[in-house]
C-alpha cells in the first residue's frame with residue numbers, strides 16, 4: 287500500500303486544533319504521528335511561530351488531493367504576495383512510496399517529490415526523526431545526517447518540543 291510522510295504546520299488561529307483536526311480527518315490512514323514542536327517561521331520571519339508535526343500515513347490514491355482537502359477544511363487562504371506567509375494549516379507531502387515500497391520521484395510542480403525544500407527544514411526533519419529514527423529522505427540520505435548539516439543544524443536549537451501536546455486524541 288502507498289505510504290507518505292506528511293508535514294503539518296499551523297501559525298494562525300487555534301494551532302493545536304488545526305493540527306488535531308487534520309490528524310482526525312486522516313483517520314485510519316495515519317500510522318504514526320510525531321510530537322509537536324514550536325518552531326520559528328522559516329523563509330519569512332515576520333509572522334507568528336508555528337506548531338509543526340509530521341505523520342506517516344498510508345492508503346491514499348492521491349496525496350495532493352488529500353493534503354489540499356485538509357488545508358481547505360482549515361479555511362486556508364493563500365496570499366499570492368507571501369510565498370511562505372502565515373496560514374491556518376499547511377500540509378506538505380514530504381516523500382511518498384508506491385505499493386512496491388519504491389520512492390516516488392516527481393518534478394511535477396503540482397506535486398514535486400520528494401518535497402524540494404524538505405532537506406533544509408529543521409521543522410520537518412526533527413519531528414520525522416521522532417517517528418522513524420532510520421528514515422531516509424529519497425535522494426538526500428538519512429534524516430539523522432541531514433539534521434547535522436549546516437542550514438538545518440543552525441535552526442535546530444530554536445525548536446521547542448511541546449511535550450504537553452498530543453495530536454492523537
Ligand SMILES: Nc1ncnc2c1ncn2[C@@H]1O[C@H](COP(=O)(O)OP(=O)(O)OP(=O)(O)O)[C@@H](O)[C@H]1O
Pocket residue numbers: 350353364369370371376377378379380394395396397398399400401402403
Ligand atoms: N510535495 C508537495 N507537497 C505539497 N504541495 C506541493 C508539493 N509539491 C508541489 N506542491 C504544490 O505547491 C503548491 C503551493 O503549496 P503551498 O502554498 O502549500 O506552498 P508553501 O507551503 O507556501 O511552500 P512550500 O511548498 O515550500 O512548503 C501547491 O498548490 C501544490 O500543488
Ligand SMILES: Nc1nc2c(c(=O)[nH]1)N=C(CO)CN2
Pocket residue numbers: 294295296325326327328329330336338369370371376409
Ligand atoms: N516554522 C515553520 N516555518 C514555515 C512553515 C512551517 O510549517 N513551519 N511553513 C511554511 C510554508 O512553506 C513556511 N515557513
